[in-house]
Amino acid sequence: MATIEEVARAAGVSTATVSRALRQQPGVSERTRQRVRTVAEEMNYSISRSASGLATGRTRRVGVLVPFVSRWFFGQVLAGAEEVLRSAGYDLMLYVVGDEEGRERFFRELPLRRSVDAVLVLTLSLSTEESDRLRELDVPLGFVGGRMDGFNSVWIDDHGGGMLAVRHLLNQGHTDIAMIHGGAPDALNLPAPHERCTAFRDAMAEHEIPVRESWLGTGDFSVSGGRRAMNRILADELRPTAVFAMSDEMAFGAMHALRNHKIHVPGEIAIVGFDGHEMSECSGLSTVVQPVRQEGGTAAKLLLEQLEQGSTETRDVVLPTELVVRSSTTGDDSM
Amino acid sequence: MATIEEVARAAGVSTATVSRALRQQPGVSERTRQRVRTVAEEMNYSISRSASGLATGRTRRVGVLVPFVSRWFFGQVLAGAEEVLRSAGYDLMLYVVGDEEGRERFFRELPLRRSVDAVLVLTLSLSTEESDRLRELDVPLGFVGGRMDGFNSVWIDDHGGGMLAVRHLLNQGHTDIAMIHGGAPDALNLPAPHERCTAFRDAMAEHEIPVRESWLGTGDFSVSGGRRAMNRILADELRPTAVFAMSDEMAFGAMHALRNHKIHVPGEIAIVGFDGHEMSECSGLSTVVQPVRQEGGTAAKLLLEQLEQGSTETRDVVLPTELVVRSSTTGDDSM
DNA sequence: ATGAAAGCGCTAACAG
DNA sequence: CTGTTAGCGCTTTCAT
Numbered sequence: 001m002a003t004i005e006e007v008a009r010a011a012g013v014s015t016a017t018v019s020r021a022l023r024q025q026p027g028v029s030e031r032t033r034q035r036v037r038t039v040a041e042e043m044n045y046s047i048s049r050s051a052s053g054l055a056t057g058r059t060r061r062v063g064v065l066v067p068f069v070s071r072w073f074f075g076q077v078l079a080g081a082e083e084v085l086r087s088a089g090y091d092l093m094l095y096v097v098g099d100e101e102g103r104e105r106f107f108r109e110l111p112l113r114r115s116v117d118a119v120l121v122l123t124l125s126l127s128t129e130e131s132d133r134l135r136e137l138d139v140p141l142g143f144v145g146g147r148m149d150g151f152n153s154v155w156i157d158d159h160g161g162g163m164l165a166v167r168h169l170l171n172q173g174h175t176d177i178a179m180i181h182g183g184a185p186d187a188l189n190l191p192a193p194h195e196r197c198t199a200f201r202d203a204m205a206e207h208e209i210p211v212r213e214s215w216l217g218t219g220d221f222s223v224s225g226g227r228r229a230m231n232r233i234l235a236d237e238l239r240p241t242a243v244f245a246m247s248d249e250m251a252f253g254a255m256h257a258l259r260n261h262k263i264h265v266p267g268e269i270a271i272v273g274f275d276g277h278e279m280s281e282c283s284g285l286s287t288v289v290q291p292v293r294q295e296g297g298t299a300a301k302l303l304l305e306q307l308e309q310g311s312t313e314t315r316d317v318v319l320p321t322e323l324v325v326r327s328s329t330t331g332d333d334s335m
Numbered sequence: 336m337a338t339i340e341e342v343a344r345a346a347g348v349s350t351a352t353v354s355r356a357l358r359q360q361p362g363v364s365e366r367t368r369q370r371v372r373t374v375a376e377e378m379n380y381s382i383s384r385s386a387s388g389l390a391t392g393r394t395r396r397v398g399v400l401v402p403f404v405s406r407w408f409f410g411q412v413l414a415g416a417e418e419v420l421r422s423a424g425y426d427l428m429l430y431v432v433g434d435e436e437g438r439e440r441f442f443r444e445l446p447l448r449r450s451v452d453a454v455l456v457l458t459l460s461l462s463t464e465e466s467d468r469l470r471e472l473d474v475p476l477g478f479v480g481g482r483m484d485g486f487n488s489v490w491i492d493d494h495g496g497g498m499l500a501v502r503h504l505l506n507q508g509h510t511d512i513a514m515i516h517g518g519a520p521d522a523l524n525l526p527a528p529h530e531r532c533t534a535f536r537d538a539m540a541e542h543e544i545p546v547r548e549s550w551l552g553t554g555d556f557s558v559s560g561g562r563r564a565m566n567r568i569l570a571d572e573l574r575p576t577a578v579f580a581m582s583d584e585m586a587f588g589a590m591h592a593l594r595n596h597k598i599h600v601p602g603e604i605a606i607v608g609f610d611g612h613e614m615s616e617c618s619g620l621s622t623v624v625q626p627v628r629q630e631g632g633t634a635a636k637l638l639l640e641q642l643e644q645g646s647t648e649t650r651d652v653v654l655p656t657e658l659v660v661r662s663s664t665t666g667d668d669s670m
Numbered sequence: 671a672t673g674a675a676a677g678c679g680c681t682a683a684c685a686g
Numbered sequence: 687c688t689g690t691t692a693g694c695g696c697t698t699t700c701a702t
Contacts (some may be wrong), residue, residue: 051695386679
């Protein structure tokens with residue numbers, strides 16, 4: 001593999017000139033630049049990022065932290081971020097820290113130390129120690145899924161989105177509304193889901209409708225969890241007429257449970273989800289759509305801007321949500 | 336950020352000793368090793384991978400190529416690979432090359448050249464030029480989704496799996512069987528899907544049942560594509576009594592189409608998918624399960640083995656599939 | 671506009 | 687067992 005020195009020799013110039021020419025830096029005549037480029041191309045030269053990184057201190061890589069890659073939501077956010085980073089010429093180092101062990105190890109060893117120019121944290125709730133540890137890295141930081149001091153933050157109005165969903169049910173005349181939430185707030189949980197819960201209670205309070213505790217279920221943000229939660233709710237002596245699921249995947253699970261019980265949606269029970277999962281459309285699920293890919297992309301952009309400007313100033317962006325009404329709450333299409 | 340030299344000075348030894356001590360190399364007394372470790376820890380030292388990489392030529396990083404991250408299947412395979420790589424102490428550089436533009440750019444610039452120790456290609460069908468380009472990298476190569484010369488390859492018996500599915504339908508007495516395939520073979524398509532098609536024809540031939548061309552639909556491997564394909568098939572003058580979808584996601588789409596048409600599954604039309612998608616269980620979809628995460632994990636392992644041994648010998652592994660029968664073909668659970 | 675030379679932080683002989 | 691030293695391939699003054 002050709003080195004810069006070989007290219008320099010072949011082109012009859014110094015390594016400094018090659019370096020300048022290839023990086024579009026000023027101070028090289030157009031003729032020389034062309035020649036260097038041609039020679040480099042012919043020799044199939046490619047820069048050693050290690051050497052370049054060592055010399056400059058910049059790596060042109062950004063580290064991306066995600067709890068999972070195997071769930072729809074995270075895959076989408078990651079895809080959005082990846083696209084932006086890639087087209088800016090940055091490489092992406094992926095760290096999946098969903099399990100406690102991997103997470104602990106990651107923050108202990110911090111394998112990305114000195115090997116990324118910036119870090120992007122995707123919908124992963126960090127403890128104070130963890131976020132401090134990242135701040136110590138002294139590189140631009142980005143965060144998706146909430147507000148975070150010292151991080152360029154991108155999030156959606158979860159409370160507003162939740163209100164949208166619940167008010168929609170209320171407007172349909174429902175008063176007996178169940179809720180399927182993600183689960184007990186733990187290290188993985190973000191403010192976001194919690195906001196959606198609060199929205200539920202607030203919207204209910206707005207209409208002075210009491211919340212029935214046995215209609216609140218934990219769905220673990222998974223399809224099967226949603227199904228279990230729905231079954232548990234159905235086991236109550238009273239049956240709700242509507243359900244607000246805090247993620248579409250849980251809503252899908254709930255819908256399956258209802259189908260098993262031969263309960264008609266929306267006739268007997270209406271259901272609304274949250275996310276805008278690709279399958280919500282053909283499932284006929286009403287849902288609060290959030291711009292998932294854009295959340296990742298925007299965070300990446302903020303990071304890049306900070307990187308270019310070398311500033312320490314972080315920015316916050318709130319992205320919009322939108323209620324999409326389908327047959328699971330109105331029944332007026334043919335589903 | 337502390338350098339090795341500062342650590343050396345603080346510990347009262349040479350940089351060489353620090354280097355040896357920290358990398359568990361022989362030739363350092365236990366006392367010294369301990370002291371160095373303590374000092375390094377106190378100073379919050381962490382190695383510069385750039386410097387280390389430059390000196391050794393090894394990066395402890397592996398590049399992973401995927402067409403998408405935002406689809407279930409790819410997310411799973413990636414997750415499997417990531418886990419293995421991480422626990423072996425390798426960092427993962429992610430390259431998403433699903434779109435033609437990004438792909439073209441990737442293979443032209445080969446950003447991972449000189450910055451990874453190995454490359455893993457996940458279910459991405461490579462042209463001859465593309466795979467040659469990777470071979471030129473002269474690092475261990477891995478491939479998931481088919482056999483590939485010069486690559487450690489991991490795949491499943493797609494033909495056998497397809498036979499499993501179709502024979503299952505035939506054994507239920509079906510003769511009027513439709514098929515929803517991924518689409519025209521293009522750059523993204525792998526041998527795998529094609530094998531499943533062949534299996535369909537072979538199984539039908541086995542029973543001397545002619546294939547009705549208007550019952551073959553293109554579903555683009557997506558949920559909505561599966562729905563469209565099913566609708567097109569239903570537009571035929573004759574209606575099949577069973578459908579073989581080459582992915583679960585397309586099967587989901589097809590099931591939704593059937594529901595819209597008020598066609599009972601499996602009573603009027605039975606359906607079997609392929610993959611073992613997490614949602615197949617609660618959808619009651621019969622499917623050919625493949626060990627998705629394991630495919631990624633196994634490929635990563637093969638790669639690591641080759642890396643450790645420094646050998647040039649690649650290995651092939653075929654992973655098993657299994658037919659899981661649910662209500663979409665038998666109707667004997669309560670779905 | 672171009673080149674010479676001094677690092678960047680680490681590892682790997684080679685000595686001792 | 688430990689230290690000295692010469693790079694690894696690039697970038698960046700500082701000269702010319």
